[in-house]
Amino acid sequence: MGTGIESSTSNIFQTLPANKPLFDPLLMDLLPKNDNNIYQQRLEQIIYRLKTSNNFNKAAKEIYPVAATSSSIVVEMVVGKDHVNNKGTLHGGQTAALVDIVTSRAVAVTHKNIPMSSTDLSVSYFLPAKIGENLIITATVLKVGRTMAFTEIEFRRQVDDALIAKGKHNLAFLPIPQDKMENLGPYY
């Protein structure tokens, strides 16, 4: 990683210093290496942290990073028995939980990894997804302002790209005094 990228990192992504590992170094070693895409590195770090979560974030512990750009992240997940309702299809509450978790990681990865809180979340449900089906989940940051971020997310069936659900999520950045900003730990 060159000097140019590092300095852009410290501007855009000030709370994720390169030399401060986000999680257990053993897990780090399992990560695919991708020195050319800083967004993808952050995505991998942030998503892998979910694997060891013991709070509600474990609702996303089975998502895997696919790709990241300057405005969006892509993850995938196979629908498992923990994710479904009594009909054996992806639970609307699981989908909504992923809307929250994945879109906020998209903001952290592509814009700012500072404390934020949800203001509004919504989901529309189009098709059921059965146990065993692979979902491709794309979260896009539509706008990041001074105090808020606006995101959206699509859940598609991998086999045929059919739209399963679509959601949006607005987040407010929590006010942080400028002098605290320097020493802020990584948020997610």
Added chain:
Amino acid sequence: MGTGIESSTSNIFQTLPANKPLFDPLLMDLLPKNDNNIYQQRLEQIIYRLKTSNNFNKAAKEIYPVAATSSSIVVEMVVGKDHVNNKGTLHGGQTAALVDIVTSRAVAVTHKNIPMSSTDLSVSYFLPAKIGENLIITATVLKVGRTMAFTEIEFRRQVDDALIAKGKHNLAFLPIPQDKMENLGPYY
């Protein structure tokens, strides 16, 4: 339970026959007895089923029934470590999961316990709720039509009635052939 109530039950709540227990009879014995309020009985049955769930419905396994009327149900929950985000406050995804699960139980309890699927869900978040705080959650059925049900839900802090979050959830009833309707098992 008298004949009058039974016949009203078979009209309004056709898929929840009195003689077909919803769950483990041992759990049944733990339920408070309330012979006068059919809605409250159904609420207790439906909510207690969540306790033994091993699919995503376990996201609501710690809610407890409080009250039920012909149009709404009230449940409560103490915010625990499984429900929170990295800041130690109620996770937006947990809230959204409860919007889905509790409002659909409100439709099942007060109107029709037949298969339904979510079409739209949304939540606005107003205040954080910390671990140990008791939440009073009220789900109201705003309209039940031929093919859809419209609901809303409020999460309030028990200690001072402060509004934590508010959501809505639209559900579509799945089409069931009339001859199948007679033998339909309870849905939730």
Added chain:
Amino acid sequence: MGTGIESSTSNIFQTLPANKPLFDPLLMDLLPKNDNNIYQQRLEQIIYRLKTSNNFNKAAKEIYPVAATSSSIVVEMVVGKDHVNNKGTLHGGQTAALVDIVTSRAVAVTHKNIPMSSTDLSVSYFLPAKIGENLIITATVLKVGRTMAFTEIEFRRQVDDALIAKGKHNLAFLPIPQDKMENLGPYY
């Protein structure tokens, strides 16, 4: 109006000075007098301004003030030919326009009359309302924070209180330098 009320007014409602009429004084004379309820006075002033609007606010020019408290306002409207769709019932777009206009007036009347902009708006539609029907519209401010206000609104048929539509509207206060705040004109 006593000194106490005036000083509380200048705190809560700083941009609506009592001695600066909001609109044509002739219209003022038509207003019902209510010296005891500062919120109702503001409601009447703010709503009557809409009558002479020549921008999109004229979509609300036929609403009339009913009541106001410290957290909500109530207005009424008879469904007219300008408000309907090709079926002759209240147009969903008209309803949505009123969600925007009436809830933002509720914030101005009950909390702060400073520049704000919408971040999110939504409506659910329950029942049609025909030409000639009288609607009672209640907008409630759920939360006002440092940078945002959260509101909701109900449209009910006056004759039987049936719920026609329900919406919500989040608004962001525009940042105003403190020294400009003193001389800010009334916003709506």
Added chain:
Amino acid sequence: MGTGIESSTSNIFQTLPANKPLFDPLLMDLLPKNDNNIYQQRLEQIIYRLKTSNNFNKAAKEIYPVAATSSSIVVEMVVGKDHVNNKGTLHGGQTAALVDIVTSRAVAVTHKNIPMSSTDLSVSYFLPAKIGENLIITATVLKVGRTMAFTEIEFRRQVDDALIAKGKHNLAFLPIPQDKMENLGPYY
């Protein structure tokens, strides 16, 4: 227009018979001719009808057809003095009204032109649009089921493609007896 296209038309778009003009034939003559794209022809017919509306549809009387495919329509509009708020920028209520009107035309043009009613509508607002700015508005039909249609819409500034607002709109098809379906007039 060949036989193949006509028969596909009568299946997909049964209520818009080719030989029954939707509006004043004089206006028809002003339409650009495009014999190869049935969707674009329908878009032009449906949008031009709005020009002479004297109900709330006149909120969309200044939109112009741009393009149509089998799943989406594109229209444009210059922000005028009738469309703005007191700050002189596109009124949130005008945007919401267009969400309703344009997305329902997208369903009529690309799928079914039969009576429908809104169930849910929402909008997120990202940037102000000033008087004189040209907006490109794209409405996409995400799913059409037996009883419902799900749509979304984007408002972009023409000059730089910046996202001004994004909305969604769910509609329910009104139940029509099969024998009435044959003689149904065009809906919009």
